[in-house]
Amino acid sequence: MTPSPTRQVQPSELANLLPQGTILTDPDIIESYRFDQARWQTAGLPLCVARPASADEVETIVRWAAQHRVPIVPRGAGSGLSGGAAAIDGGIVLSLERMKRIVTIDRDAMYAVVEPGVINGDLKAACKEFGLWYPPDPASFTFSTMGGNVATNAGGLCCVKYGVTVDYVMGLEVVMADGTRLRTGGRTRKNVAGYDLTRLFVGSEGTLGVVTEITVRLRRLAPAGTTMVATFDSLRAAGEAVANIVKTCDPSLLEIMDGASIRAVEAHQPMDLDTTAAAMLFTRSETRAGHGDEPDRLRQACEAARATSIYATEDEWEGEMFLQARRLAFPALEKLGSVLVDDVAVPIPRLTEMIGRVEDIAKRTETHVVTVGHAGDGNLHPLVIYDGRDADSERRAIAAFEAIMDEAISIGGTITGEHGVGTLKKPFLHRQLGEASIALHGRLKAAFDPLGIMNPGKVF
Template identity: 55%
Template sequence: MAEALPEGRVLTAPESMDGYRHDDAEWAPYGQPLAVVRPRSTAEVRTLVRWCLEHRVPLVPRGAGTGLSGGANALDGSVVVSFEAMDRVLEIDAGERLAVVQPGVVNDDLRRACAEHGLWYPPDPASSPWSTIGGNVATNAGGMCCVKYGVTRDYVLGLEVVTGGGEIVRLGRRTAKGVAGYDLCSLLVGSEGTLGVITEVTVRLRARRPAERTVVGHFDSAVAAGEAVAAVAAAGVVPSALELVDRHCLAAVDAWKNMGLSAEADTVLLGRLDTPGAAGDAEAELMVDCFRGAGATWAAVSTDQQEADALFDARRLAYPALERLGPVLTEDVCVPRAKVPEMLARIDRTAAAHDLLIANIAHAGDGNLHPLIITPPGDDAARARAQRAFEAILDDALDLGGTVTGEHGVGLLKRRGMERELGPGVLALHHAVKTALDPHGILNPGKVVGVQGVTAEPVGETIAGPV
């Protein structure tokens, strides 16, 4: 392989590969790759895929490694492909409102580049300072503004892809509309590198982001905050963000940054609204009314932008703050908005039943909850209980008409949950599509779905499922 590619592309020394072996899903297993390759062009990716085809070696594409499901975790004997050297914004076209980028472009860097043209790339995962567009597309990443503006798939117009057969193809289009053939572009989005290797992305852009108002609510329980979320949805208000941060998160941020948040509320709801003018003012007041109606101990439209920004910063700090307490098993269920309070109540009961600390941050306006199960370092009994709680939370989400993953993807951690959600009929369709587009089973095998009846399956199986 090193002979087929220019010098410097292939890493094989174990110590230089260490940083490429897994993503941020601490609990997902990972293996020892044969090599890490850092291509600089689509042609080099094709060369690599063809080498993998010839030698029947699994190939694991990787963005910045901020994933939370193990989707980018190395398999034993695999080749990990890192797109860090394919990081150029190739084109921004203001008239057509689109940008063309290589997969290694960092999300925030694209947003900044678009802003220079008066344009906005909305999808804003919490990992936006580090995660890449390629990884965002592979996982169909969400974020805070999705509640109004949609997820990554809603912004992907076209893709350049190296197929499982080693061909370079272009899927999708550059025009505003188009129905020539099947929507293979949408199919590739969220397929976690299992159906093709993405080498270029054309994204749709919006006009500059409108100014936002912030509405803050304090509640004496997460369930009460959940009732407010359901009330906002029932009132027909569409916020540009609606985030929930519970007492465990507030306390962890306070312990780290001394912000004094946990003294003021058990749970905080942070709403944003960007409808312009008087209509936006009315929506903000309606949101305050919804908060109060659900029992907020305090609720108001923020008049202090600095204070409002500090609260959103605290929300972003919640995850790293909790990680300081011990290994975090991250959940990502999504339920109908009306079921948010019931789901939060069930998570509380699950925490008690399994004697675990489960913190909650949530894109609450989407019904997308992130229960974070924290166990003391080195406590194997707690880890075992955490895994049972993890599956119990998935079952509760399904029971309430929800999904096991709202935005983090299936990877390894959610494979079993996904199988419960989809059932055998839909799983059979997944296997048929996987086999159709990756007939030799070399593309990230064992992630999302297993590969039936091909040699790659055992490689995937050895690491599948929570350890």
């Protein structure tokens, strides 16, 4: 429930407490901050947009909001896919885009301290100068922010071997709902002092506080190794290859695309992809041919699943060009119509079964469902393409979208592997977690945010 302001407040009152230009009220500018990438979700009309340049300014904004019971929606780059950053009527959209300093990169201790507006890809590039690497790499890594990645516990292509955002966050600075500044975790690899508040904030989608600084663990640069692409005459055969690979190999990347996504990417940006293939699998070993048998085992796993073609390269640039096809899937598919992006994950042995269930749902609902995903984690992104101008097309798309989540839950999976719940998946969170867990979530939320001003109406 959205809190009611104590009285009719004016954005000028808040603007007077902050440097000029921090508070934006122009209707055209506000419109550009109302939605994230889940454009088919509803969004309210906020009181203003706040763009603080420091944690001190965030604290001022939050204290004012708490005093007047004005809701706050924290926002990164607006690249979220679940409505988590959708604006609220009469609230403040708190954009952290100006807080984009890389505070420090410590080569010896192998960590970095960044502000929440730092772009994921910019941190990667800066770390590379020190011979270091920040592994989490969502497909949006060139424009998504570290704060947004923390809010949703973002994953990405390398998560099959290297894990997701929470596996790298060592500590946080957070402005709580009453304006109190809190530090969690630290800069040590081990730390079990008290409850693990850091992990609680990661993935909380802005419902518990505003993250103003992030300390992340770094790794040494991984070797380029061998990148392999295999094509198949069915999506289920590609799923079988995934099952074969995870039994025998430890790839640093294992991604899947179906035939429709291959054709969409080729039309969007010609790359000489095999548009006759029903599925394509991308995998990477950090071992080069002749220095270990993993590349051979990857090839054998694909051959056992009846791959129609296999191509491998040890050239780093060429390998990245292969992966570009996978990263372009979503923007390419947006050209085909409106898109509902699902984000389910299932136990890896049931991946092939889930792929089959998605295909059955598409037939039953008479919808166009395109599947890509982080196959090595059992994380699929079935994208439902529909005509947003046609009410019946939209109805069938929503039915397919919801059926996919139901099927994932039914086989022991989850409604979201990395995109978050936002407003889009709230009803299904209850189905997955159960009432006891939802009640506990509510008590935790009340302890951190007793006035209910932090991103109200999101998640649960």
